[in-house]
Amino acid sequence: MTVGFVLLCHQSLGRAAQVAAHLAERDCPVVVHVDTRVSAADRGAFAEKLKGLANVRVISRQACEWGTWSIVQATLDAAGVMLRDFPGVGHVFLASGSCLPLRPVQALRDYLGQRPDTDFIESVTTEDVGWTVGGLDIERFTLRFPVSWRKHRRLFDTYVRLQRRVGFRRRIPQAITPHLGSQWWCLTRDTLAAILEADDRPEIDRYFRRVWIPDESYFQTLARRYARRIESRSLTLSKFDVHGRPHLFYDDHLQLLRRSDCFVARKIWPGAGALYTAFLSDDPGQGAHGEPNPGKIDRLFAKATERRVKGRTGLYMQSRFPRPDRVNARTAAPYAVLQGLDVLFADFEGWLSRLTGSRVHGRLFGAERAAFAGGEQVFNGGLSDSPILRDYNPQAFLANLIWNTRGERQIFQFAPQDNLAILPFVATDPQAYMAVVSGAWAIPLAMQAVRPDADFVALRREAALLQRQETEALDLLSQPTSKARLRHWSLVEFLERAQDHLQLVVDEISPGTARRLTDMPQMVDLTPLPQFLQALRNEGMQPVLAGDLGDLEALIQGGEKRGRLRVAK
Amino acid sequence: MKLAEAYRLRLRRKRLVWRAYGRRRQLQPVQVRTAQIQPKAILLIATMRNERIRLPYFLRYYRDLGVDHFLIVENGSDDGTREYLAEQGDVSLWSTQASYKSARYGADWTGWLAWKYGHGHWCLTVDPDEFLVYPFCETRSLRALTDWLEDSGARALPAMILDMYPKGTIHAAAYGEGEDPFQAAHWFDSGNYMISRNPQYQNLWIQGGVRARTMFADEPQNAPALNKIPLVKWERGFAYLSSTHMLLPRGLNRVYDDWGGEKVSGCLLHAKFLDTLAAKADEEMQRHEHHANSREYLAYQQSVQNALWCKWSERYVNWRQLEILGLMSKGNWA
Known part of the structure; x- marks a missing residue:
């Protein structure tokens, strides 16, 4: 059995193609979903780069808007192609075009081979989740969100407040218990197939279409329904800053990333040439591998957040001037x-x-x-x-x-x-x-x-x-x-x-x-x-x-x- | 009242933009290569006069950081500045003999170039003796910085001026063409900056450093402003108010956090206090083309003999040192 990669891409397609080719050449089937808003020329150039590889599929069906159903739909579409075309795939790994594998593909295959029944997906009940920005957790499932948070934040907030005041609640389908977690997962073929082929999928999909940021809850919730064994963590190293945007990795993070022993990192700055050169090779130059251990990187980003939020006490300078x-x-x-x-x-x-x-x-x-x-x-x-x-x-x-x-x-x-x-x-x-x-x-x-x-x-x-x-x-x-x-x-x-x-x-x-x-x-x-x-x-x-x-x-x-x-x- | 104030600032901004537009005919194109400018190119805009000796290092420094194209106004040079710049493949050059002072110390000219070519680009407006350092600048290019700023929704980067000076007299700090000026002048004052908030334009007004300590100790109100916002994702309709100290619309000046957190910032290392200053000060005193009747140059002229260095002067090492000293910040860029 091998591992197949679903890649969601909407920018820096050159890097995405590099990663896709790297994976495909090492016998990992890849299904890429390219955002329909990418120009036809760029999409053509992208497909051209991957033309010679038999185990790559490129589809382009959704315009992926952040925080909306379109991202889940794109994932479902690509996962469907993966399951249909590549029967040898035991696990499916969801990644984005700006992800980078940090360990040799064989190491990931071995790791998953030893855990054939395990789904790696962060999946936490809404009561226990501590990272939601803006304080929306269970309300993601019970309110309506017809306006874009990124484009019309004030209207969004007003509408949320209004719904709270009048006591509006959507009904959550009986069959599910809401869970949240990182968008990036690695699911077994069985679990993914069960989600895709469920009898009540039209009803479930209809419900999730109007959930807030469904890419952080759809699979996280449904995996709980079908999985035999869930390891509630993501194999993708992905950290968010205070504003809910992913931290970027640059060339100077090379040693940190090496020592993290994580399988995949997100998000890589497209210009980080040294990272791509170092990690897209068969010998990423590391010794023994244990479990992923991103502690150092966690601390680095935690410090950055603290600096941004609290700053250094007693310092007055050009970018910190507290009232x-x-x-x-x-x-x-x-x-x-x-x-x-x-x-x-x-x-x-x-x-x-x-x-x-x-x-x-x-x-x-x-x-x-x-x-x-x-x-x-x-x-x-x-x-x-x-x-x-x-x-x-x-x-x-x-x-x-x-x-x-x-x-x-x-x-x-x-x-x-x-x-x-x-x-x-x-x-x-x-x-x-x-x-x-x-x-x-x-x-x-x-x-x-x-x-x-x-x-x-x-x-x-x-x-x-x-x-x-x-x-x-x-x-x-x-x-x-x-x-x-x-x-x-x-x-x-x-x-x-x-x-x-x-x-x-x-x-x-x-x-x-x-x-x-x-x-x-x-x-x-x-x-x-x-x-x-x-x-x-x-x-x-x-x-x-x-x-x-x-x-x-x-x-x-x-x-x-x-x-x-x-x-x- | 607030509305009236906002409208007044809007009119002021419009006037500045039109003023720059009006001065466009003062600029004679010498070598215009703006067709090279790619959609995401990072542009550097500068005005200069008789800076031939500084140019090789200046251009190399910013090329290495990742500037894609230089837009330069040359103002009546006679030392080969124009010829040298015209030869450079990534420089578009305009020349003018008009008054620097009446063009708002060059801001009208650079404003016009930014209006014409800068829309939608990250534009870095600096003097030929200002060298930008920012967090991670030795490992991450300007493009990494601007991409990150853009992702974070930031439209501008503040970078205060850090005056660098030699240990001995300025005369002894000889500068030769192509050299790193901070080999000769690598000392700075680390912790004597005074900041106040300008309620009208919402920018921070920073004074202090070596110039306040040695030249303006008796008249600190006249000490030069050190706050600058040199890097901006430019849009038509933006305007620098005075040098690059502040901008309109004034929201662009909110590059600092006033809740206690730190936003990202850099520094402009100022390679002014070299032996080249003595001649420059004499010339500028003759021309009276600088701010407040060239008061600064008068002070330089007087202080050229005195040592700026003191035992608490800090020797420049790298950006991390400036970060630790609290002169700039990584913000939440990690």
């Missing part, structure tokens, strides 16, 4: 924004960087420049420290920074005098961790105020501005829509248990280190602060963000006495 409300994370990786700690501790950045091994920047959104770690003028990816360039598109600046340093945690300092335009972006980014010691901005001002040449009026104005900006920033960060994790202490709250709070920050920044802080950073001299805040108050300003002034005073003095707060002199 803010349509993605969760706005940047590529977790990062931390620290406000107030750099003025509270001397050389805080150096200390934190030594402790955590992360990249600790200065004030990236400072007015003078973007203070990259190490004082660099240009950073990863060519980011410039120019404040003008940064402020031209601060969101792009931050998103680029995080993208460019994937794999390395970024930490930067922030202050109320920095460019606040970045905060709405940070606030809505779940990758962001923000620790704020509010009121800390007063520390450098207090130090300036004790200088003999201090201009208190200017400092007072500055303080009012910073307080306003910090309030605004905190409001923004604590909006209900905010996704950043915010940790906020007033200066007093922070000083009460500075070591514990700092520990929290460090744990957040480098999770997994889980070490106790032994080496605390040096705190700056806070003694001028209470007096400065009192002076502000006397000038009519109400410094609220630092916390209670009396507590602050007590903390600073008490801290010095008990030596709990180490102060850099």
Whole structure:
């Protein structure tokens, strides 16, 4: 017994002829159905190429429209010719003109010879099918589909909705249980003959004429009626993309296809000359053959689908530019924004960087420049420290920074005098961790105020501005829509248990280190602060963000006495 | 309101098409071989001036990718560009002495050629210093790409400009005829691009890269646009708006996904920063035939002495590298 091939062709007939000739020369009868819409000249040329081969039949009866009965009819016509003309055929293999056999024909013949009663056809009940595009599964069998989905999609969808609403249902014939599966199968002669010669075939055909995409359900359903043994899988390697179109194979897939051990692959790009040369030979250059194992190819295409649907988190580029409300994370990786700690501790950045091994920047959104770690003028990816360039598109600046340093945690300092335009972006980014010691901005001002040449009026104005900006920033960060994790202490709250709070920050920044802080950073001299805040108050300003002034005073003095707060002199 | 906007854009598009039609007489045919163009041929359309030295490599590069026919407008060259192009068997050449600037920087001329010969073809509109790379370009031809785009229902491919520069000064990056320009200039900026969406034409506006970093850091609003859509399944009635940055009808500009997924895209490697630029910048400053009073060329002239390279510059390897860096994407082409 041998295996016969039914080929459905509508384009790249040159390649189809090559495949048909290859199969026929190796003693596999071939029946080709050529779409009637192919021009007569092309059909003639095609037939000409296969003229010398006695075991090839070319028919051309149907205009095959995607998703319609015509494809099933063409298959039935060709299968009928196959069964009539070639009694030696034990299995019939349905393939398309853009399929390519990957293993020697003899290997397929041996494989099927060992399984003479088995029908290879993917056949799954509608409840269990997970791949239907557009959510139509059982409804394929119970609704009507008079308009083309490809040409009039909106009308199609409207009509489906209308039928659902009025509760329209077609009756499914008693004799069948709907099953779905890949269009490409390999059936035994007996099963195929039973389907073709069934007494109730006119009735069944009439029913399937109006089923949606019958080529994925006609044989899949009827095989269940007659088959002795069904292996519910296709011998044809065929993968579909997110839009329900088959993935194409190219020359660079050669090794993957070889190692897949599949019998036939679909769909091959007609220009993939190397694939045709390699596989249409008697020695496709492979070793032992086991069962088909398309795992690698599955993964390749699954990754492609994921890239198309989800994309790479945090990437903004020419063909991925998500709207803010349509993605969760706005940047590529977790990062931390620290406000107030750099003025509270001397050389805080150096200390934190030594402790955590992360990249600790200065004030990236400072007015003078973007203070990259190490004082660099240009950073990863060519980011410039120019404040003008940064402020031209601060969101792009931050998103680029995080993208460019994937794999390395970024930490930067922030202050109320920095460019606040970045905060709405940070606030809505779940990758962001923000620790704020509010009121800390007063520390450098207090130090300036004790200088003999201090201009208190200017400092007072500055303080009012910073307080306003910090309030605004905190409001923004604590909006209900905010996704950043915010940790906020007033200066007093922070000083009460500075070591514990700092520990929290460090744990957040480098999770997994889980070490106790032994080496605390040096705190700056806070003694001028209470007096400065009192002076502000006397000038009519109400410094609220630092916390209670009396507590602050007590903390600073008490801290010095008990030596709990180490102060850099 | 929306309708009025749509109608205004329609009028704008019609005007551009008619404008291109009106300029057709500026083009003198030198060597027209358009009878060779087969129904599915991939066409390359370009305008150039004094690019003789670049041509051998340029033509070879695109022939190897699978361009079937070149439609070229030569604008007042005196260095043998015209003669060289006229000899090429797959080039149709027109010549003009008219103003490049008043022809919308050549877009009217290329627009006319696309109108006349491009209908139904995939047309690649590039400058002679732009080299397209796209996913799998070393193993799959342009035809594979356009077939796939067509199957996927895509009408255009975006390819942003990636400025390539040498490590030393531009003067030191000597370019010789027939050479791969990216032997001399193979560095680029990988992650400093700024994107915003243009609500009117729905395209993305991309700025940044080495030019923004080194020449426009103080006036980023004037930094050159890097977004381009050079490859389009052309139809009569399409029009490029400014260079190949954006198109009308504006649906063609929707080459990006705004739900988080990635569509397919390529890059145009820009072989501008070579020793050939110095002379060109001087000449163009004289001619004032470029955008915004040749502001870009002024910047080049000033920066020719400075090194563009920095320690974070990336050395070009191949398209896969650009894909990993996130400058282009395979989309769901696998």
